[in-house]
Amino acid sequence: MITEGHTAPAPDKPSRGWLTVWLIAASLLPVIVWFIRRLDDGSDEPLGLAALGLALLLAWRDRRSIRPTPLSRGGGALLLLASALATPWLPPLLRAATAVAGVALFYGMHRRPGITALLMLSLPVIASLQFWAGYPLRALSAAGVVEILHLSGVTASRAGTGILTDGQTINVDPACSGIRMLWHILAAGAALSAFHRLSIDRSIALLAMAAMLAIPANMLRALLLVAETCGKLPSAGIFHEGAGLLCTSMVLGVMWWFAARSRGAVSSSAPVLPIHRHDVVVLVFAAMAGPWLSILSHRDISPAPLSSPPAVFSFAGVTLPLQPLPATPVEEAFANGFPGTLGSFTWSDRQVILRRVTKATRRLHPSRDCLRAAGFLTTDAIVEEHGDGSRWSRFNASRPGQDLTIRERIVSEANGQTWTDVSPWFWSALFHPLNSPWRAETVIEDR
Template sequence: MRRAHFILGLQLLAGWQAWSWYARRVQDGSDEPWGLLALLALVLMLPRGAPHALREREVWVLAAVNVGVAVGHPWLPPLVRAAVCLLCVTAIVSRMTEGRAFHLGTWLLALLALPILSSVQFYLGYPLRLAAAALSVPMLRGMGVPALREGASLTIGSDVILVDAPCSGARMLWVGLFLAVTLACLLRLGAGRTLLACLLGVGAVLFGNALRVCALTLVERSPVSGPPWLHEGVGVASFIPVCLLIAGSCLWQRARQRAVEAHA
């Protein structure tokens, strides 16, 4: 185990530039520091068991990955370098504590621990806004509101309501995935069921965000102005069913996994 701890120390030292960038990124205001919550969960959720030594092949793989990162340093974005370094550390600790380097739940927590929210907003913000607008149209029509979608906006009669960046659901997506992965780790779901829980979580977030857009559209068209906190209150209220759906899907996956284990 001394050798494993020595290799872990070398890996932490090799990633010093990534850790320095992470600290600066968390403090520069470009991202909400929610990744620190995932980092704390990662530390708490790492599997614990009898000590295991690193295999020779795994050491060579780690060395090759670090050499690749060093060679590609001028071309790799800092986020990618930090992700690789953090996954390497996660793999080493997971191998030492549980005997396997790959554990999907902890690897996903490691990725969520990165300062990625602004990147998600940049790359996925508009597609999420389109999805929210498209899903909210049938909901509004079901309530008797003749809504039409034009890009990322809703047209209702002469009113045009834009689904703007704060309503993209990027934050809701991060929190939803964090909840799904954390519950999957707590319930000890297998890799396949963890992945399915995440996919169902994404679906729940898309539904919840469309529900929020519907509610805010009705609020915007109301002749009576509500209190200043109404907008935020609608967002919180629409996220409650999302959390319930994610928790329910994880518990359902756990029940199915136990049923399979009982018949094995």
Template sequence: MKLPPFALLLAALCLACWPVLRWFVAGTLDGSNDCAGLLAAAAAAIIVLAPAREALARPLVLPCACLAVYLAATACQVPAPARSPLLALAITALASSLRLGKRFDVALFTLCILALPLSATLQFYLGYPLRVLAGDLSAFLLRMNGIAVAREGAMLAWQGQLVSIDAPCSGVKMLWAGLLLAGALAGAVRLSSLRTAVALMLAIAAVVAANAIRAAALFYMEAGIVHLPASAHEAIGVVSFAAAGAGILFMTHRMERRAA
């Protein structure tokens, strides 16, 4: 059976960028990163394989430009991780024009970026700043409740005690999951690029707020103010993300109704 033009072009694009695909497979399976990126890849594939809309009658300028930049980066010996966003950009532009009836689909690009095996890198670069941000916000919430808490680095100081906001509580994974949810929902309901960008920004705000509330709630346990079983630690995290996810779902639904 003859393959459709999109499948041929996608296969040719992937063949031209095979070093990045090799890095993607190795990085996903080598244990240094988790395999959660495959969820984003599956969501992107579902959006692309959904019934196609009318293709745009314009040259594929953006995919070709991305491929040209990729080849130039390869010639300059730029590492594969740094070239991977170019492949994600090219795949998004190609699928947007031939499958989604758009110039560029922001939701699909978000999912392609989230599929990259960069969780360890994100944790390294964003972990501490997010812990500091969570500390500032949670200290503000605790002071509103009458507890004189001060942030010291990535810890909360109170009455001679230091309560650490450890790496798992940085919110990097929660932020990744929130963006995955927002991107998948925006792609599923075909939001415009502008509305998708707004939905992603609101998702970031919702996750940051949820993580701050989680850090504030856990402070009561770690400081010995409230005595709860150890299982409550994970339960608080699940409830916090569930609240953020519900907010993302509600915001996306409202945007879909306004667009309709």
């Protein structure tokens, strides 16, 4: 019923509504292209597609009650423009997150925090989380397991991400870092929040609970691995493979209970607000800026060769001369966007790739990621120690016609310290910059 002196807001003109859809899609084109490439390059599992599909499904369910305000529409349009204008400067993941926030605001999905969280988790974040948080989480899990073992009367100590007990070192390797478990738990929390229509404060509480419970759950997972390795549990692989599922299920049970008790009411249908002309103008600029700046900022970065290529190289206690090699597609995968120097050589019947950097950088990728981008299937990495005391990370890579074994490590040229994983090297380089330069050594041989 319309009272005297008030008029109902006019609904969007269909043409203007569809126009904004196409304008937003155009502004998101660089993000969409990057998203598709990340799903296919092997650096992230395509788990984000499930989160994206669920977010869209729940948004469609609540479409009659999810309505933007004039302020949120304007803010969303400005965020989309900011994401487009930042194409040459911001990393793709940050631009994508800004764009997702803009879309959520523009269409009123910020009223359902769970849906917005699912949209954020749909981005390919696992590889980045593994790089930034993988080592700290592994170290935290190892420290927690050591304390639990002490309480049980077992003598144990921690060395980095390794647990020293019963005369052996048990490594909490990257696969056990808990990043995937954390992603799954957060995605489940976001889905529960959206499904039960939780309020903002309840959604924040649920997601905070999910993040906090993921830490002890991962400690329990690592503890089961230690027990299996030490012979306290049957060594049939069932505990290693099923521990993550068991721990995740326990956390999900607690989260389901909390979300069900906090269920929100079903909102009534809200009026459709018109799309103002100034919002359309902002989206027009975003639609033009995104693709155009993406084209202008695209450039191939070719790393300079090593300024003084080494004449010899030592591996497994053997020192032999190096012979420089011309670039191959594998080296091009390594060199894509690399900020330091790179050289490729033959060493006996093996190939050696040397990368050199002078500061902590996210772009010193593990060679496994680079090989995946070149079309290889890779196994999980393990740490092996050679007779000369050197420690290397080893994994296998294969594609039709090629089966390779790869060993790699990072060495400080200042003090000789070595790392078998990029993540702990990054944190060490960040806090100890005087230990530069660092050299990443990769040894490739046929299997």
